[in-house]
Amino acid sequence: MTRTQLNWMLLIVLVALACLTLAMERDSSKPNFEIMPDMAHSVPYDSFAPNPNFYDGKTLQPPIPGTIARGEQPLYYNATPEDAIRAGEELHNPCSATDEAALARGAKVFAVYCAPCHGGAGRGDGLVAQRGFPPPPSFHADRALTMKDGQMFHVVTYGFGNMPSYAVQVSREDRWKAILHIRDLQRKEAAAAQNQAAAPAVPAEPVAPAASAEPAAPPVPSAPAVPAAPATGTIEIPAPVQPAPVEPNVTAPGVSQ
Ligand code: HEC
16 A cells, blocks of 8 residues: 555545544533443432322332331420429439539530620620620529429520520530539539638638737828737737738638638
8 A cells, every 4th residue: 555545544544533523513511421321320219308208209208107227215394394394303414513524524515605795704704695695594593403304404405596406516415514514613603602701700800910910010090000010929919900900801711612
């Protein structure tokens, strides 16, 4: 074959291919030729494909009423105030108040999921409440103090009034631990209140010795008398002590606990 013949041959092939390409008229709305179609098109029904085998004609079927997800314990309550009270009677916190790990976890859960509204100390003054969300009542009010753990659990699980349900965000175990933390907050607040109530009685005696320790500073008005006898006459000058130093002494013993 000469070179000219070869060129002619190639030209004919080129023209033939060009014609063939034009003749095939590609339709972009249809899939191309599939070499192994069963790899792309599975035999089973697609999740959202119509399905004549079921009464409702859908492939994805909802769980049968009463189905319990694996690992879940059912709760037989409705989101009603009556059931909240019933939950208070029937459910008990499985975590012990002396379980340090549970308390630590509860504090963490509370800080993340509850404190934004309820506030770090549970006074209902969280940031979200400060910025316009209806503020929750304080956990140190009578209602929360007398509310049973089970009812709190119902509130957190099903929601209550303006309080949304936290069942999705907070696992059941963590909900109980958060409640453990609320009880801990209540205990600490009560202890602090008791200390404060007891505080005024305490400073009555210690005023004199505390002040006499540094007699030069407080009694400004009677200054001339004091500097003369710092070392010897401490016991004889209790009179000017009373007015000024009472306050610092009151706060110190009261707040420290
Ligand atoms: C979006 C803000 C918000 C968050 C977050 C929130 N709460 Fe509340 N919570 C409220 C409000 C508001 C109320 C008061 C509901 C009402 O009375 O309408 C409330 C009420 C409660 C009560 C009942 C108190 C009572 O005295 O009636 C409990 C218990 C409670 N919340 C626990 C929790 C726990 C535990 C968390 C965290 C898992 C949490 N809340 C997270 C807003 C919130």
